[in-house]
């Protein structure tokens with residue numbers, strides 16, 4: 267038998283991930299009361315590196331957490347694409363180096379999440395976070411929504427509130443409840459091995475690199491400034507095509523040995539980066555299948571809607587997962603401030619974000635800005651002497667510019683969502 271309670275707040279947020287926590291801060295800043303219900307008992311610094319694009323950093327600046335985030339991150343200054351032989355295809359300045367007012371940050375996902383959690387506790391109080399409560403039901407009624415949570419300590423609780431935001435990640439229960447039959451997690455046919463390694467800086471010490479093509483790729487970037495030992499924490503992802511019809515379950519914390527993929531990267535030792543040494547130096551390696559979800563035709567049902575990965579899980583291409591969740595949070599707070607905690611506000615939020623994020627999900631299925639690596643592989647599988655003869659500069663520029671437009675952070679679009 268469920269205990270019944272009135273939440274006493276305007277907005278229930280399900281999930282204390284990057285999206286849910288940013289939403290709580292954005293609502294609080296606009297004087298809208300909210301509470302987060304999170305399934306795990308305690309947040310731990312899980313995950314590896316992620317990137318925050320300038321338009322998401324502009325939101326964190328407005329929320330007053332950008333400085334604290336920058337203090338535990340690296341300001342990314344360059345993005346460079348190489349072929350599988352380590353030959354440069356394209357590079358471009360990033361963040362402030364590219365003229366944005368806000369930086370692009372490379373940061374540890376778990377550290378960012380804990381920073382946001384601390385800030386929520388400081389500003390909203392400990393009661394704003396209810397841990398160990400997993401969403402299992404949503405019902406719209408005349409007063410708003412009734413959400414049912416299963417407690418880790420046992421039993422269930424049914425909570426009333428005017429509106430509910432499902433920010434519960436790629437495996438979202440809110441999405442399944444609101445949109446039954448809207449499809450499962452989709453496998454993109456590639457396996458990713460993610461880790462961090464302490465190593466000496468490479469290239470500018472603030473460069474994010476991608477090498478290879480869609481069937482074999484290595485991505486890496488530093489997420490800490492050099493320590494007194496001169497070493498940085500380098501985040502890396504090794505990726506291989508996988509033709510198995512059934513992928514391993516998408517579990518962010520699934521550890522494997524490097525033996526599973528190491529031999530395929532044995533000759534990835536470039537003059538400017540020793541990828542094999544990074545693989546060999548890793549403390550723990552996590553396997554994750556490349557997955558996303560089909561875009562939904564609608565997010566909102568009555569007084570409940572979705573945000574972040576729950577709304578638009580996308581391939582980790584183009585540094586958009588956390589950035590788009592943060593942009594959602596800002597858009598939702600704006601809509602609720604304008605229209606109150608109502609179904610109408612949720613519809614306005616969805617109207618401002620659903621099509622934009624659908625375009626990114628689909629662009630990422632076509633490899634997004636990484637198309638340049640694919641073109642180099644198709645046109646010059648044995649390498650090249652002059653990239654200009656393989657892919658004209660105008661074509662490279664056009665691919666980079668088009669993706670920035672789709673993801674909403676082209677310089678001319680400004681840095682607000």
Ligand SMILES: Cc1cc2nc3c(=O)[nH]c(=O)nc-3n(C[C@H](O)[C@H](O)[C@H](O)COP(=O)(O)OP(=O)(O)OC[C@H]3O[C@@H](n4cnc5c(N)ncnc54)[C@H](O)[C@@H]3O)c2cc1C
Nearest residue numbers: 281283284285305313314400401434435518574575587588
């Ligand atoms: C443990 C973990 C590790 C990750 N590591 C990486 C990484 O290394 N690199 C990367 O690019 N992305 C990673 N991600 C995904 C990344 O955080 C998101 O793509 C992005 O930040 C958008 O965040 P989100 O808030 O929408 O979802 P998430 O960050 O996934 O947060 C969702 C939150 O909802 C909670 N939750 C889930 N189900 C329920 C439920 N039924 N009831 C209540 N709470 C629920 C989860 O515990 C989690 O805290 C990771 C996610 C998780 C959960």
